[in-house]
Amino acid sequence: MGPQTVFKLADDFSLIKDFIEGDERAFETLVNRHKEKVRNLIYLNVGDTDAADDIAQDVFVTVYKKLKHFRFESQFTTWLYRITVNKCRDYLRKKKIRSIFSPFTIEEETRPSPERTDESFDIRQIVREAVANLPEKLKTPLTLRDFEGMSYQEIAKSLDLELGTVKSRIFRAREQLKEELEPYKEELI
């Protein structure tokens, strides 16, 4: 049997090094590799498709500008998700202020409700809304864990939290979701 050729994708660190040395295509590869995760993480956090794309653009613009200063001390994704979470916070902060001081903008909140029986009943949408309605401090660790598959250690690093806090917040997020989704238990099982 002849020698096997193993095709290995360039890892994030190699791409960053290539980019620092002037290879713009390396940045495009990074974007391509991570954009969907970033968009979905934002979507789960802010609950708005259009905003998800805008914020994701902001995230990668920031990455582009700061990548030359990346210190290779943590995984690229840890750094990337930290930027993403901060951008989501900025967006939610501004949105909150708008909602407080703009009483004339009618913004229907579509919280899950047991009475909802129309044709558009979609259990996934209900779950998504329930996640979006979680307090930010519970929502972010949960989405990083369950949607991005990050370990508690990585989440702690991304959010600058203690490991125990991450564990506790993920548990609290699930408890809250359990309560919110109780009326849909049968559909979920």
Add this chain to the structure above:
Amino acid sequence: MRKTVTDFENLSAALDDELPSSEKRALLEKAAQYDSLREELAGLRMVKDAVTSLEPLPENPLFETRLRERLEADAAKSAWNVAAKPAVAFATLAVALMITMRVNPDFFPNLFEEQRARIASIYEKNLQPILAYNGFTNDDVFNFAFNNVIPLDREKNRGLALEADQAGFFTLEARDVGAEPARMDRRRFAAAFELDDRELSALDSILGSYSDDLASAILVGDEPGAYVNANLPATRAALQADILCFARDANPDAYRRVFRDVEFAEDPEARFQSIIDRERKRERDNYFYVSDDSVYRVSLSVDVDSLLRDVRANAGKPRKNGDPFGPQFVSAAPPDPYDSIFHRRWRLFADSNRFVARVPRAPAPPAAFFPVPAWNHDRMFLALDSAMDQLNNVRVNVQVLSDNARAFHVEVSFPDSATPARIEYRYEISGDFGPDGAGFVHYGDDTFRVPAPPNVDSIFAASGFPDVDSIFFAAPFPDMDSIFEASPFFSDSAFFAPDARFPFAGGFGSSEELREEMEDVRREMERMREEIEVIKKEIRER
């Protein structure tokens, strides 16, 4: 075997493969023995599966193209910056500044003023009162007087809390207030002063007379920000004083009882009256604008009558952004030595749950307007708050019954403002439970009197819970034997202490928040005691 909150948390971590395998195995074995743990595990798994199976967003094929366009546009914009020689640019700027300052020393202040006027004209488009739509009830006005909260959005339980502190700052905090227990409300006040129907109607008439003032106090326009009248703390003082003047006439005995520990340097009624009179003479066009990234003061003349007339005429019509009500506003931006643009003394804090602005209070009007010096005004606030606390008998009452029939009661009360620093914990104990480890001093069979402990968690540690958080987490699980079931202070999943002013009532709390709150209460009581001491000293000196 005892099931703890940690078990529940560990079940969640086990689902994520974040527990050492031996620990995970032991936990799952335990779960197999107990229905409650098994059900919890099933529930957590259901939630995890629901979240992980969410479908991702459809891909956006134009994402990279748009990103590239943005990066190119950014690069073009900053190209001249890169080309500029920093040293030359700096020197040119320095020379330009020197020339400008010599020729026109008012250049920068004027520039600020022009910019502000320009910005103001944008922000003042279609200003309308945020509060009038909801309509103020007499309960709302009373709540503002003694609880400092104005409702912003009833459906979403949002409110605006206003505080004026002694350091000369005015704090405006928009937050969720739905479950926050009122420290004093109209109904309890009426009961405390034994008001009959006729008197209650008179009280309502006083409250009603302030609702228009409050309605025009916060204005919003097309832009996300608000104009807040800087005189709101003074309006609140007048409202409090008006209510208490009324209470004194309605039931002098109750009034004396309420104020039994408060000594005034002069006749309180005269002082109340002076506050009311002063408030009625105040200028009303002093507003500050608060947005997510700036605060500035502006003089805004509001034709309140016209404004409210329009609001009433439009009441019930669909609310639509940009619906103009008419030109009720004339703004001016006179130079103001206290302006926050120059002094930068304001602070803003906002996240997705709350928004706080801390700004300097309005500069004091000329002395001629003040029959009472400003410091007496602040003192009056403290005295009135103290009086309300007397009525309310501030008390935090937590009862915990553990699963092996040991009773554990904690009572924190401030029944008497003369001894505010003392906090009393009373434990009623049966079985083998004792104060060991908690360091409490034991007086008698069932009562301990101790100074406030440095660490609130130590109280809960004595009851077998690792910290205060455990109690909050334990509350939602009715199947956890008898824990908390007998307590009237836990309602569903919420920590509920009707006499407490804890921010986490109705939601998740933490030991840190509780500690901070306890510390705030202690400081507040300490300040009050110092103020009363000063008043007493003044009386003695006279």
